[in-house]
Amino acid sequence: xxEMNLEEKHKLGLGLQILPPEKMEQVVQIIxxxxxxxxxxxxEIELDMEAVDTETLWELDRLVTNxxxxxxxxxxxxxxxxN
Numbered sequence: 001x002x003e004m005n006l007e008e009k010h011k012l013g014l015g016l017q018i019l020p021p022e023k024m025e026q027v028v029q030i031i032x033x034x035x036x037x038x039x040x041x042x043x044e045i046e047l048d049m050e051a052v053d054t055e056t057l058w059e060l061d062r063l064v065t066n067x068x069x070x071x072x073x074x075x076x077x078x079x080x081x082x083n
Contacts, residue, residue, distance in 0.1 A: 004057045009049045012057060015064035016047070023067060030059050 004012070016027060024045070031047065034056050049057065 001054050001058055003054055004061075008061070009057065012061050012064060013047075013049060015068070016060065019064065019067060023063070026063060027060060030063065031056060 019027065028045065031052065035052050052060075
């Protein structure tokens with residue numbers, strides 16, 4: 001897989017921040033599967049994007065993208081149901 005550029009990492013970071021709490025467990029599992037670079041302080045999780053391998057970053061990106069698609073689909077369906 002190709003390396004993630006700075007803009008993609010930034011976008012991923014923002015995407016991870018908007019995930020609902022129930023998705024965070026998946027995020028933690030993905031990171032811990034290949035990396036030990038996860039610092040947790042109570043409910044806060046700090047992730048050093050530079051310390052995470054490329055494959056893990058892309059897997060996290062897929063998780064965020066799929067979640068956004070699902071939310072979009074639910075919103076569209078709700079709008080259609082209201083009309």
